[in-house]
Amino acid sequence: MGNPLTPEVLADPIALTRALVDIESVSGNEQEIADRIEEALRQCAHLSVQRHQNTIMARTDLGRDQRVVLAGHIDTVPLADNFPSRTEGEIMHGCGTSDMKSGTALALHLAATEPNPRHDVTYFFYECEEIDSARNGLTLVANAHPEWLEADFAVLLEPTYGLVEAGCQGTLRVLINTAGVRAHAARSWLGSNAIHAAADLLGRLASYEGRQVTIEGCDYREGLNVVRITGGVASNVIPDACEIEINFRYAPDRSPEQAIAHVREVCAGYDLTVVDVAPGALPGLSAPPAQEFLAAIGQPPAGKLGWTDVARFAELGTPAVNFGPGDPNLAHKRDERVELAKITAGAAVLRKWLAS
Helix, strand or coil, X not given: CCCCCCHHHHCCHHHHHHHHHCCCCECCCCHHHHHHHHHHHCCCCCCEEEEECCEEEEECCCCCCCEEEEEEECCECCXXXXXXXXXXXXXXXXXXXXXXXXXXXXXXXXXXXXXXXXXXXXXXXXXXXXXXXXXXXXXXXXXXXXXXXXXXXXXXCCCCCCCCEECECEEEEEEEEEXXXXXXXXXXXHCECCCHHHHHHHHHHXXXXXXXXXXXXXXXXXXXXXXXXXXXXXXXXXXXXXXXXXXXXXCCCCCHHHHHHHHHHHCCCCCEEEEEXXXXXXXXXXXXXXXXXXXXXXXXXXXXXXXXXXXXXXXXXXCEEECCCCCHHHCCCCCCEEEHHHHHXXXXXXXXXXXX
């Protein structure tokens, strides 16, 4: 079977989106799509191409004063009777259409068809974004080839419905365990109910009001919520153990340490264990390439309500934003879809920004 990523397909971002969607690439199964992308990019004389596992890096080296990154992940969540793609009118349906093969298609389209950009560009097409961060292609590149990530500004082609979503929230998960004493449910006074012991904590979290913070004109709204609770032995036993998992989505003006301290304050009196924490990213909109990008968009930015790989670039001192044609509200849904007009408009904006 030949490579579906022909020069004709690479020149048409809608056809390119369809071709990428029709290569199944659930996280951990990206070799075929990575092979096809690498093969297509190696036909472009203006690019140097490198590969690390199933992450493809391509870059221009034109001696420009600024270097920017366009990055898109090539994996999807598991299929849900939504493969291959289908198009009805002006809508393309299929796994990954919104998150984020339509965005990745824009980066691949520009990589293949813009040989003389105003900034030098590094393009990333990376694996395993939808699963454990230890397998994320950008994490692996940062460990093996950190110099590949060096840039003055980065755009992650995450679904934003054609708007700029700047920075991102941090995320923190903690576990709290409450203890009790087992007893027969018919003689409950002989025991102590571990689930009931969590009532005060649950009340605090139910009444919690998160901050709303505005940074560089972008709003970030915090949230502190129980996302899982487990406990109970049997229907006739008073439980002696209960575990509560709490997630804190925090504004990027907090450090991870400050986020942990805040959760400890809210949950005072309970011992907690931190199981996962990732920093947020400030908007970083003052960099000259970012200002140019905003001018090309022509609409004000919003804060990213969620965590994305812009945080990885922020940790390296590189300001980054999210921008893509997909609707984030449709990501991971069975009826995931993207508007064809958003793909066309997104390609036009990126070309307007990058064209010499």
